[in-house]
Amino acid sequence: MSKFEPRWQTALDSLCERVLQIRDAAGQAWPYHCDPTTGEWDTTDDGDWCGGHWVECLRIVGELTGDRRLLDESAERTERLRRYLERDDMFRGHRFYYSAARQFAWTGESKYRTLALAAAWAVRSMAIPSNGGMPIGTQVQVRSTQLSGRDKVCVDNVHPNLILDWWAYKQTGDEAFAQGARRHLDLTARDFVLADGSTIEFIDYDVATGQKLRHYTLLGAHDESCWSRGQSWAVAGYLRAWEALGDERYLAIGNHLLDYWIGQTGESGVPPWDFKDPALGQDRASVPLDTSAAAVVVEQLARMAVLPSLHPAARTATDRLAPMLDGLLEHLTPINKASDKHPRGVLLNGCFNQPKKYANRSELIWGTAYLLFALYYLKTGRVIE
Template identity: 30%
Template sequence: MQSVQHLIFKNIPLLIIFLLLFSNHPLSAQQTKLEMSNLIDRQFKLAEKQYQFLAKNTPIGRMPKTYYAKNNKFETSDTKWWCSGFYPGSLLFIYEYTKNQDVLKEAEKRLASLEKEKHYKGNHDLGFMMYCSFGNAYRLTKSSEYKKTIDTAAASLATRYRPIAKVIQSWDANKTWKGPVIIDNLMNLELLMWVAQNGGDQNYSNIAINHANKTLINHFRPDFSSYHVVDYDMSNGNIIKKGTAQGASDSSAWSRGQGWALYGYTLMYRFTKDKRYLKTAQNIAKFVLQHPNLPKDKIPYWDFNAAGIPDTYRDASAAAVIASALLELGQYVPSKEKIYYASQAKEMLISLSSSTYTAQEGTNGGFLLKHSMGALPLKSEVDVPLTYADYYYLEALLRYKKWYL
């Protein structure tokens, strides 16, 4: 008589086949969806509580910026700071999920403080400032006043377009850069494209497309990693130099910058259906997801080429941006790729939702996520919570719920 042990080992191939089949069983898929649904619900309930705490810490007329746990220092900004739109935007995401009217009222108060910045022309960040805030407000309320603010902000952003170089200048000239255009600038094209397609000046679309096309040509290396800054001579469109302000080196792949690039070309495909933008987004995703320095938990180091890996900082904000972008990219590709992008984003969201990256209630200054990186070379906002990490994380959770559950 054969032993039980012998029978088990003899039938290991059958056991493996059974387990593989069971893992693809509809009940298994339903269980996975239930787990993600519960995770999303848990995180939004925590966000609701954290942002009540954050509201108490933030005076009217100011916006939360970051929190330093070592000395219990909470830092705010004025409304001209490039991140000023993320706090009201996050409140609107929380309201969208919870339907908590108090959260909506808090968002409305912050929007009222921010509204005057629709005339700001000091840099390229009007998209971050005004579309992440008023864009979401209009999407949820359809208030005509919010749309007027968005339209005015687009007009302000368009003044930074340089027609000879065919780019939007990010920052004014300074000692380091003459005509800097940073990869982050792609994110602000959403403001221009949306206004152009919703009754606004059609030239805004031309500006955005010209900028995206020029960035596609000049910002990317053969492996589809991106430079952070391309410096132009705006009088003739020639490139002066390529470098970085926030990455590890001029030739490195700054992680959040790769996220901005991925998100930017995905949104440009959404508006234009130009296959070049889709292909570029897919190539950037390949660079990020197949990079040998991407950790197992999918939360990138602050730069893919940072010195000291693995003993260096992670960047939760980069993961949040990348996860949200991947979830949208999955909407535009065949089923096999869609499953791949969604699964990679899901791993990022699960990691970000763990105690390693998610704050306990009543801690972290009221912010939701820990361990983001502002600009390590500038020794600014190192390993701290940041408003845009929370914003893109909450957006990604909502996108997962809407598109994948």
């Protein structure tokens, strides 16, 4: 994608401004989500599952604005995350890819490479030996949820669990990362991806035999539903696997998952929080959307769009980027310049946990992050890693 549209530049400027506002509001804590009616941020002491995303937000805005303070803070926060290296948590992938791996790419300092590689090996060691599935872990960190275990695998895991595999494989050439990732990708394709391109959220396995025990949902509408953020991780995860390995099987799965998405939302639509929520057939307007799910997909499509040479088979996916990005920007303030009272750069309509009505119509830090990442890639024409 050769042209960075003026409307995208406006959005990028707004997001950079918003990151500075969030930084002022959060102070030394870690931002999580913001109530759009009160403007108050809910924060955490440890970054929860998305601390790495905030590190990379600060780094990107520091790079784009030339503000050394933000670059220094992103490095300092990376060090603050170091203590969670041994937490048995699938989200170590995200936590240390978006912090340590990106810090190494930016600074060249070997300590960040060492930290990211340590995290990559720690996450890779989580695999269920009998089937290669990557579990959520015994100490998985997600506020408002209490599920954990080495026998539990979710559809998300093709993204947070594998993102350091791709980085570490590129850094070291060690086939253990690629082979381990393939085992999990193939398991997920077999057990989680349905014929129509939708996905289920959770499966418990017998770790001794590798056999499925039951499937269910934690964040979706019902056990047979299709939670849209889970679908987004699956889309992004398989397209990222294609990007790393060039295996057209994974590109085909990613496109199949994306076809289902587009079939439900249209080319520019933001998804409902769950594609199979029964309420969609009764009062669709009352069903929460999830802009953060759309942002996850847009970020991966933007990664692919700036590849130095894009295989023609991947253009089916990247051709969808511009309308999806523009549809997402319809939820970025100001929505109406005359009447919108929100600050600039607020990504509205993120849904974290609809079953518990927790931050279900909010500004979510990871939604902001993935939209910022996508625009940064398109602006600079590169992904640093």
